[in-house]
Each structure stands twice: as structure tokens, then as C-alpha cells.
Amino acid sequence: MSDLTLKERLLNVLEGKEVDKVPVCSVTQTGIVELMDEVGAPWPESHSDAELMAKLAIANHELSGLEAVRVPYCLTVLVEAMGCEINMGTKNRQPSVTGHPYPKSLDDAAIPEDLLQRGRIPAVLEAIKIIRDKVGPDVPIIGGMEGPITIASDLASVKSFMKWSIKKPDLFEQVLDLATEAAIIYANEMVEAGADVISVADPVASPDLMSPDSFKDFLMPRLQKFSGAVNSTTILHICGNVNPVLDYMADCGFEGLSVEEKIGSVKKAKEVIGTRARLVGNISSPFTLLPGPADKIKTESRQAMDDGIDVLAPGCGIAPMTPLENIKALVAARDEYYA
Template identity: 45%
Template sequence: YELAGLETARIPFGLTVLAEALGAEVNMGTVDRQPSVRSHPYSNGLSKFKMPENLLELKRIPAVLKATRLLKERVGGKLPVIVGFEGPVTLAGHLLGIERMAVWIRKKPEEVKKAFEVTTEVNARYAEALVKAGADVIVPCDPSASSDLFSPRDFEAMIRPFLARLAEEIRAVKVLHICGRVTPIVKAMAETGYDSLSIEEKVNMKEAKQLAGDLATLVGNVSPAKTLLSGTPQQVKEESIQAIKDGADALAPGCGLAPRTPIANLKAMVEAALEYES
């Protein structure tokens, strides 16, 4: 906002905050590599899982809640405060192991459903705390729910019900982000009850717009790596204007911004939106 003119305030995050709080070992990464899970504490399943009474006091969760309150105090009334976290499928993959979960979805579907029940409940409790701390927009980011990993049939039968359950629990504007080539599941994503869907540049915005219809608005989908990180301001403007023409309701990066993204390129994205609007 202050440096580039972006019209939102979002807390940087890694997709490991909840996993770490529930016992996963995390490699905290570097400026160029986000934190990642190194161990899976529930490799035998979550059938005996009990929600920690002090969940909101564990690991990095208090820091995120404090950051949300501070950001609300600073920009509340001027900008929407956005906070994201790992969605139910991604969190389940962190706890079980994504390869194990991919096998179990066929061989032990009840174990996977139990895992999704647990992670959806954890997500809902965390989302409630974030909203109380001042978050205006909640973004479950669920890359492991992508049709790059699971079939549209698996999404419909196993994943969609839990994303929909989470949507019902979030008492704020809610945006669902799923990475990858999600065109085969865009319609199902739109039917889960989120206000908006955030999609990557791998998805054709025009086609996604047709599939989502009036069920959800679309956010995206300027390439964060190819264009915003590595491109020129002119390339950023061209891709941004094309995204708007193709149907983006809110212009944004297609996924997380790399820390070394040039400010000039972020300014170019904002300028493209303003110029197109005028």
C-alpha cells in the first residue's frame, strides 16, 4: 500500500503455521524459500486426535494473531486486512504425509475423511480467532486440493464437502485459493460457498469466468514468478490488462509474491488497473 499502492493489507505467511502448532517439524526456509514441513506427526492417521485446548497459544499462532491486531489498528478503515492459512486438505497432507494421503484416498477413504474433519475444525477455530483479531478477509489456501494432485471426482466426493463446511464457519469475506490447473474443478469450487476464487495464471480466466458464473467472483491471475518477479513493468501491465479483460473481478498475483519482487512491477500492476478503470 505505502510503496506500491496495493489496495489491501495482507500478512505474509507460510503454509505451515497450523501444521507446526499440531506437531509437525518445520524447516523455516530462507528469504527465497518459504517454510516447509519436514516430518508428519500423524502418519498412522488422526482417528485418535484431540483438539488442543490451547491451540491458539501454540508456536507461531499468537504472532499471527498479534500481527492481525496491529495491522487492523494501523490501517483499519482504510484497507481490508487479509489473512490466509493452509486449508483442510493441505493441512491434512502435512499431518499425514501427502503421498500417504494420496494412496489412502483410494485404499482408506474413511481415514482421509477423518483427517479432513479434524483439519476443517482446526481451520474453523483459527479463522474465528483471526476474525476476532481484526481480519476482514479470510483466505484458505489449499494447494493440495488441486486437480493437479487429485481427480475432479475425488474433489467432488471427498474434498468439496469439507471446503463448503469451512466456508459456512467463516464469519468474514472468504476467498478460496487453490493452486495449479484447476479448470476441471472451478465450477465445484464456486459451489462451495466462498465469495471469491483466487486462481493462478495456469487457468484461463475467460473459461473460469464462464464456469463460476454468478456463484463467485474471480481474483487473479498475474504470474508471480514469470511476470511480477522476472518480467518488466510493461509486461506486467500487459498481462494485468489482459486478466481484467478476460474477467478478473479483482486484479492480483496468481499466487504468493516472491520477497524479491521489484516494487516497480507491483506499481505497474496497480497502474494497469487504474488505467483500465479510467
């Protein structure tokens, strides 16, 4: 098994097959300022320029040793194409949504016929093709995107979305269905461009914002529809302490579940999900990877591997000011574990 390629190792482990060692990568955002300077691909320019986007993504794989290449660097690409207004951020701050197309009603809501030609979607698709050309067939490419629940809340605004979930269930379900359909179209186009894994970050599905009952009754069916319709391996990332919904997450049909350190015990989480999905994470991005030191990163990584983590990874998006050395320590921890 030691002759597995990086792609084979990651895909095999996510499919529940035995591998020689735990893969180490990031299924969440990977852009850091140190690498932006190193390769000349800063934010916000590399959010829109396919060549720069690819260059920055490849840099983290080549210079830190992370065993996958992941693009893009935010959760605003699809919602921008759907009509949201975006602040493109700065060199060390990700883009964010500043305006919503359907805060009052969904009368004119529809998926644009030219969705895949709008906004930054063409740049992301082109970046995936460039990455594949440059890294070859044996390195996995992870296409990242906002999940259906977060898309729905961005289209309506979080305030309206939450209000509709209680007072206007018809609108609530309508915007969820619209978001899910758009997400499937975009995800499959990323797969067509060359992505091996689609990693969905859906922070608004967190128990911090939506009740476990809402997750089970309304969110889970949309996530199941998404995972069933996307032509690749899929990973679901939800922020926060997801223990109240972890059992439901495992029934959503994603091969991988990406979790933060807030879940507490990796062992217990593995017991909950059983063989339904593989666990990805959960080294703290803000409290371990960002500040370090390397010894702490290695200690926490060893613990996660002892407890059975399937893919060693940051628990959430890598903070842009994280030193490259700290990401290298994550990779070194895995290497030393199997030495």
C-alpha cells in the same frame, strides 16, 4: 461510488456488488526481500515476531499501492500448532513442513485444547491487531492460511494422505474432518482479531494431486463446511490448472476464487462460475511479476480486466525476489485502465 474506501470496494466486489473500479491487491503471500531490507523486517524473523510481521505486510500496501494488507507469509502456521515439524526457511525461502505427527495412524489425533496459544498463532493474531491499529478501519486486512485439504495432508504426510484416499477411506475422511475443524477455529480467531477476509490456499486440492471425483465427493463437502462456518468473506486459492474442478470450486461457498494464469481464459472461467463466486487473479507470479518488465505486467493486467477479472491480483504467492517496481506496475495498470 468513487468515494468507496478500499475495504468497501474489496468487500463489495467479492459480494457481487457493482464497484467503480476493480480492486488490486494480493490474496496470497506478499513478503519480498526488497521490502524486508527497506523496513528492517526480514524472514525468517518476521514469521514469528508480530511487530515485524505487521511492518512487512503494511510496507507492501504503503509502498507498492496494493489495496489490502495480508498476513502471514507461509502455509505452515496452523499445521505447526497441530504438531508438524517446520523448517523456518531463509530470507528468500518460505517455511516448509519437514515432519508429520500422524503418518501411520490417527489414534492420538486431536485438536489441542490450547491450539490458539501454540506456535506462531499468537504472533499472527497480534500482527492483525497491530495492522488494524496502524492502517485504520478503511483498509482491508486479509488473513491467509493453509486450507483443510493441505492441513490434512501435512498432518498425515502427502504419501499417507494419498494412500488413505484409495485404501483407507475411513482414515482419509477422519483426517479431513480433523483438519477442517482446526481450520475453522483458527480462521474465526483471525476474524476476531480484525481480519476482513480469510484467504485459504489449498494447493493439495489441485487437480494435479487429487482427481476431480475426489474433489467433488470428499474435498468439496469440507470446503463447504469451512466457508459456511467462518464469520467473514472468504477466498479459496487452489494452485495449477483448476479448470477440471472450477465448477465444483464455485459450489464451495467462497465469495472469491483465486486462480493462476494456468486456467487460460478468464472469460471462460467467468462463464463457468457465473454468479456463484468472483474471480481473483491471475497475473503470473513466476513468469510475469518476478521477471517483468513493467510493460508485460501492464499488458497482461489490461487483458485480465478486459476479460472481466473481479479482483486484479498475483495468480499465486508473490516470489520473494520480485522487485517492488513490478508490483507497482500491477497497481499502475489498474489505475491507467480507469484513467
